[in-house]
Amino acid sequence: KNEVEQSPQNLTAQEGEFITINCSYSVGISALHWLQQHPGGGIVSLFMLSSGKKKHGRLIATINIQEKHSSLHITASHPRDSAVYICAVSRRGGGGGADGLTFGKGTHLIIQP
């Protein structure tokens, strides 16, 4: 079983729909990251969470530490949101300093006009 599981793996939606991507993890973490990867391969950090909820524009990320679960929401989705969205975790107990990330397999999102 992967330490970081995402669902769905693929998602196609119409422009304007509300999108939810889920992430569950099975290890102790110090932070959870949501990343966006475009077809060219570049990766952009969207959010880093250790508790609660964060919002940036049309994107909202939440985390429930007790349930080891996070969600990424996109409101009023647009074709330019089409990308791979990746959940990743920084493991707890790395002995100080930043930890390398453990990644989920990603969610391929396509927003159709």
Next chain:
Amino acid sequence: SAVISQKPSRDICQRGTSLTIQCQVDSQVTMMFWYRQQPGQSLTLIATANQGSEATYESGFVIDKFPISRPNLTFSTLTVSNMSPEDSSIYLCSVAGPGGGGYNEQFFGPGTRLTVL
């Protein structure tokens, strides 16, 4: 945030040869990481590049195959040695922002797309 560049952006190499990938950051950073993304797969951490000491490798990755240098706080190289077609991947470097502990946003380079024939 940090701006990261990688060279080369892509390369096609012959089996048995080696390729060195460079990662340059526009500011001094403590933590640098190298990742691999095989076709259709998620990213996997290869190693943490430590300035002034040997890199720390993840399970399944060894120094002989993936030697790493980190001569200063803005630069690192990853060499893929004695390549085989299974090494065809995107290789990315990333850096962690300031703050200490595991609570660091990470910034990624554009990646190096390697094809081994």
